[in-house]
Amino acid sequence: xxxxxxxxxxxxxxxxxxxxxxxxxxxxxxxxxxxxxxxxxxxxxxxxxxxxxxxxxxxxxxxxxxxxxxxxxxxxxxxxxxxxxxxxxxxxxxxxxxxxxxxxxxxxxxxxxxxxxxxxxxxxxxxxxxxxxxxxxxxxxxxxxxxxxxxxxxxxxxxxxxxxxxxxxxxxxxxxxxxxxxxxxxxxxxxxxxxxxxxxxxxxxxxxxxxxxxxxxxxxxxxxxxxxxxxxxxxxxxxxxxxxxxxxxxxxxxxxxxxxxxxxxxxxxxxxxxxxxxxxxxxxxxxxxxxxxxxxxxxxxxxxxxxxxxxxxxxxxxxxxxxxxxxxxxxxxxxxxxxxxxxxxxxxxxxxxxxxxxxxxxxxxxxxxxxxxxxxxxxxxxxxxxxxxxxxxxxxxxxxxxxxxxxxxxxxxxxxxxxxxxxxxxxxxxxxxxxxxxxxxxxxxxxxxxxxxxxxxxxxxxxxxxxxxxxxxxxxxxxxxxxxxxxxxxxxxxxxxxxxxxxxxxxxxxxxxxxxxxxxxxxxxxxxxxxxxxxxxxxxxxxxxxxxxxxxxxxxxxxxxxxxxxxxxxxxxxxxxxxxxxxxxxxxxxxxxxxxxxxxxxxxxxxxxxxxxxxxxxxxxxxxxxxxxxxxxxxxxxxxxxxxxxxxxxxxxxxxxxxxxx
Numbered sequence: 001x002x003x004x005x006x007x008x009x010x011x012x013x014x015x016x017x018x019x020x021x022x023x024x025x026x027x028x029x030x031x032x033x034x035x036x037x038x039x040x041x042x043x044x045x046x047x048x049x050x051x052x053x054x055x056x057x058x059x060x061x062x063x064x065x066x067x068x069x070x071x072x073x074x075x076x077x078x079x080x081x082x083x084x085x086x087x088x089x090x091x092x093x094x095x096x097x098x099x100x101x102x103x104x105x106x107x108x109x110x111x112x113x114x115x116x117x118x119x120x121x122x123x124x125x126x127x128x129x130x131x132x133x134x135x136x137x138x139x140x141x142x143x144x145x146x147x148x149x150x151x152x153x154x155x156x157x158x159x160x161x162x163x164x165x166x167x168x169x170x171x172x173x174x175x176x177x178x179x180x181x182x183x184x185x186x187x188x189x190x191x192x193x194x195x196x197x198x199x200x201x202x203x204x205x206x207x208x209x210x211x212x213x214x215x216x217x218x219x220x221x222x223x224x225x226x227x228x229x230x231x232x233x234x235x236x237x238x239x240x241x242x243x244x245x246x247x248x249x250x251x252x253x254x255x256x257x258x259x260x261x262x263x264x265x266x267x268x269x270x271x272x273x274x275x276x277x278x279x280x281x282x283x284x285x286x287x288x289x290x291x292x293x294x295x296x297x298x299x300x301x302x303x304x305x306x307x308x309x310x311x312x313x314x315x316x317x318x319x320x321x322x323x324x325x326x327x328x329x330x331x332x333x334x335x336x337x338x339x340x341x342x343x344x345x346x347x348x349x350x351x352x353x354x355x356x357x358x359x360x361x362x363x364x365x366x367x368x369x370x371x372x373x374x375x376x377x378x379x380x381x382x383x384x385x386x387x388x389x390x391x392x393x394x395x396x397x398x399x400x401x402x403x404x405x406x407x408x409x410x411x412x413x414x415x416x417x418x419x420x421x422x423x424x425x426x427x428x429x430x431x432x433x434x435x436x437x438x439x440x441x442x443x444x445x446x447x448x449x450x451x452x453x454x455x456x457x458x459x460x461x462x463x464x465x466x467x468x469x470x471x472x473x474x475x476x477x478x479x480x481x482x483x484x485x486x487x488x489x490x491x492x493x494x495x496x497x498x499x500x501x502x503x504x505x506x507x508x509x510x511x512x513x514x515x516x517x518x519x520x521x522x523x524x525x526x527x528x529x530x531x532x533x534x535x536x537x538x539x540x541x542x543x544x545x546x547x548x549x550x551x552x553x554x555x556x557x558x559x560x561x562x563x564x565x566x567x568x569x570x571x572x573x574x575x576x577x578x579x580x581x582x583x584x585x586x587x588x589x590x591x592x593x594x595x596x597x598x599x600x601x602x603x604x605x606x607x608x609x610x611x612x613x614x615x616x617x618x619x620x621x622x623x624x625x626x627x628x629x630x631x632x633x634x635x636x637x638x639x640x641x642x643x644x645x646x647x648x649x650x651x652x653x654x655x656x657x658x659x660x661x662x
Contacts, residue, residue: 026069026084029100034587035569036084037070039096040181040525043202047089051077058089064202064644065179065525065653067099067572084573097198097499098183101569101595104655105180105197105503105520107164107495110171111410111481114509115164116519117141118199118501122186124159125194125502135512142166162199162496170487174380177202177642178495179525179655185596191516192506195596199501201494202644228486231296231342232256232443233272235329236312237351243314244429245388249350249436250309256440261299270296271305272337275312276329278319279362285317289325289364290332296342320362322396326355327372328364330383330407334376343489344482345381346443349407350436352388352422354400358622367633368626369407374660375633378640380485382478383408384416384439388432391423411518416474420467435467442475522597522658528641529650530571535631537563537578538662542624552617557609558583560624564601564662565591601662627660 026036045066047059051074068080071087078096081087107116119125131137145163148154154161165172172178184196236242236249253271260269273293280286294308326349333347356363367375376383385404389397401419408416420435422428487493507517526534541559545551562582566574569591574580582588592602612620634640634654641652 024071024086026071026081027073032590034590035100038099038570039068039070039078039080039091040099040179040200041066041068041091041096042200045091045095047080047091048077049089051075051079051090055090061645062091063646063651065200067102067525068096082572083576094499097181097200099181100183102524102526102571103182103568103596103658104523104525105182105195105505106523106655106657107172108518108521109174109410109481110167110484111477113507113517113519114138114142115166116503117160117164117508118162118197118496118498118503119159120161120501121159122194122196122502125504126186126188128159129189129192129504129508129511135509138509138512161498161501164496165488165493167484170489170491170493171481171484172493172495173485173488174377175489176494177655180495180520182522182596183500185594189511192504192511193596194502194504195520196500196502197498199496199498201497203494228343228483229268229270229341230344230346230443230482231270231272231337231339232346232348232440233274233296233333233337235274235276235326235333235347235349237277237324237326237329237353238275238312239277239315239319239324239353240317241352241390241392242350242388244425245350245352245432246312246314248429248433250312251433252436252440253305253309255437257299257302257305259441270298270342272296272333273305273308273312274329274333274337276325276332277315278321278323278325278356279364281362283317283320286315286319290328290336292332292336295336295338321356321360322393323354323356323360323400324351325362325364326351326353327367327369330372330376331365331367334379334381339379339381343486344479345379346478346482347376347381347383348436348439348443349383349385349404350388351385352390352393354396354403355407357399358626359618366626366629368623369403370409371626371630371660373407373409374630374657378634378637382416382482384418384474384478386418386420386432386436386439388420388422388428390428410477413516416478418467418470418474431467435471438468439471439475442472443479523655524568524571524658524661525653526567526571526656527650528635528652528654530567530575531631531634531654531656532650533575533578534563534567534571534662535628535635538624538628542621542628545621551621552609552612552614554606555581557604557606558588560601560662561604562588564599565595567661568595568599568602568658597658599658599661624662627662630660 029035029037041062041064043064045062046057047062048055048057068082069084070078070080072079076093077090078093079087079090128134128137141160144158145160146166178199178201180197180199182195182197186194234249234253236246238246256271272295275291275293277286277288279289293312294305297305330347330349339345355369358368373383385408387400387404405415405417410416418435420432422431505518505520507519510517541556545553545556550556558581562580563574565582565588582591592598641654643652646652
């Protein structure tokens, strides 16, 4: 007995110790009961077996932007682990950034806004914005910043740590991967948020260069030295009602070629044409849903384009709906045209009808306008839409206008949508000709500008602008943003490197005039596996609801909202428990509370859901289906993901815009 008891006690102690180790949990966020502290690693971070300089190295180079839970803090080191169940080693505190949720910022396109300033502290930013002469203070800061850059480091008495590159320097390229994790938020002024962020650019080290795929459209540049090359694709509705506008569209393309020839810029511009109609199911006489009329053609082989244009004609029969499959036309332009070598990539959609409604079983693509916009944006393609308002489509005008504003949206209050009034065929065709010609001239003008022109910011639209004036503004805005992106790529512009700074999410110069123009966009850093888990979970939720005819149920709404909140807050925990209902667990409020931004679904309250009509709930479900379809496209496109040395494709990462998350 005396020999057995110690053995039993030892076994019990070992079991208790193992259970204790297994039950170990990360540190909680301050004031939270279920949310854990997390960090994201910087390039070059190392994992060791203890909190000391001489500790054994377990991993010499941790994958850049790895997200870890924090289990302990000691002597300038963090004990971390990839899951909330156990720690795997220690990293230096200065090699990681606190990250209470999975949100990161992206610089918004540089069209009409000033560069983002990174302030040393919140007080400096608040003091500036409270100044009665904000605009003069900003101009003074910009001048001091330019002088300091010319001379070296920033003066110590300046309230700034860094700045986004200036207009003359060009933008941080949209294709460059950087991370701006949001740490805290303050909102002392209405209409704008102040955000505490870090800014991390992984540089061009070995792990950065191991990219899963290349950007579609990469290739030998078509432009000359110092000149951006421009590819403009016209996506034209060729249904019966569009006959007069088809003819005018072709004239506009020919006129744009003539202009390029006069300017002797034949090497820098190419034009392509995609035609679209609608579904051929049950109505084969429609002939096609989309057709590539001509791939990008330059002045040197203009005859190829002319021959292709001569065969473009309107359909012989009506389609199944007044709305047409314009989303299929846009997707065909993104997928089927050879964008390689073009710096500025632009799609001009021309139609007199709205897109097929989300949920239409005959729509070739299952993506709605917001998701299609994101699809094109992922390939650095700018979208604009010419919507011809004919009397026949009066009942469709409001729907179509809303859809195309979403498709071409550049900020919360701005888009590249152009309505063209056509009270009768003759005046409509003439108005379209003038407007489209102005747009084409402005877009083609991108190739006539170099770095010397990159100092004057573009303007936003006024109230009810003249169509030609709006076309000019849209063309110049797109061209300006494209030039800054081109300059940024040429110069290899990087995001500023700061450990801790405060930024405003609205353009400070516009705030001085009482306007709100976003300087940043919000995204969520997800791995391929995490996005796949989200896509699969949402599909199951929708399928179950539709199968049981309970799309209006409490469980359906709570399941979607739970998936949304968990993805924004902690994607790793969501992947571990994708079916977890936060409302039933009593922690939904904790997950949502304190998030700096919320998706449209996270903003819905349960009572809002119950107040919706059947039609509104159906529209909600169709939006979900569209987003699920977009996630599938993300998964297919390797060029949108960064590996940072990870061999398993499931660990590749991407910044998914919050606007297309549930």
